[in-house]
Amino acid sequence: MLNDFESVVKSRRSASKFTQGIDISQKELEQIFSLVKFAPSAYNLQHANYVVVTDPLMKQKVYEAAYKQYKIQSSSAVIAVLGDLEAYKDSARINEGLFHLGFFSKQELDSEVE
Numbered sequence: 001m002l003n004d005f006e007s008v009v010k011s012r013r014s015a016s017k018f019t020q021g022i023d024i025s026q027k028e029l030e031q032i033f034s035l036v037k038f039a040p041s042a043y044n045l046q047h048a049n050y051v052v053v054t055d056p057l058m059k060q061k062v063y064e065a066a067y068k069q070y071k072i073q074s075s076s077a078v079i080a081v082l083g084d085l086e087a088y089k090d091s092a093r094i095n096e097g098l099f100h101l102g103f104f105s106k107q108e109l110d111s112e113v114e
């Protein structure tokens with residue numbers, strides 16, 4: 001287990017260019033996002049939203065906005081990660097389930113929301 005973790009950490013690299021003209025399928029994107037939802041978030045606010053950009057015109061705009069990084073043009077898809085600055089407003093709804101399941105007392109729920 002530890003060796004698996006160490007090898008993942010040490011072998012990963014940021015990709016800086018891609019083979020042009022290769023499409024990423026909807027199925028592959030769905031596989032990625034079915035795993036992304038397990039990512040932890042501060043106060044479990046789940047404030048990250050993901051926008052997948054594959055449309056060439058939109059990608060060109062992202063390319064310009066990202067200081068013309070070649071990888072954006074050559075990638076199959078650009079995934080913009082957006083942080084919802086108002087996610088805290090959803091705290092009651094997110095935590096309500098834990099209250100109903102008995103993980104939180106009413107007092108703990110109120111304190112968490114506050």
Ligand SMILES: Cc1cc2nc3c(=O)[nH]c(=O)nc-3n(C[C@H](O)[C@H](O)[C@H](O)COP(=O)(O)O)c2cc1C
Nearest residue numbers: 010011012013014015016017066067069070071072
């Ligand atoms: C939050 C974040 C933003 C990054 N943004 C860019 C980026 O815009 N362009 C880029 O080429 N690399 C970007 N990187 C990758 C870093 O430059 C890269 O991690 C660093 O050079 C070390 O290389 P490695 O990831 O292959 O070990 C980003 C990394 C992080 C964590």
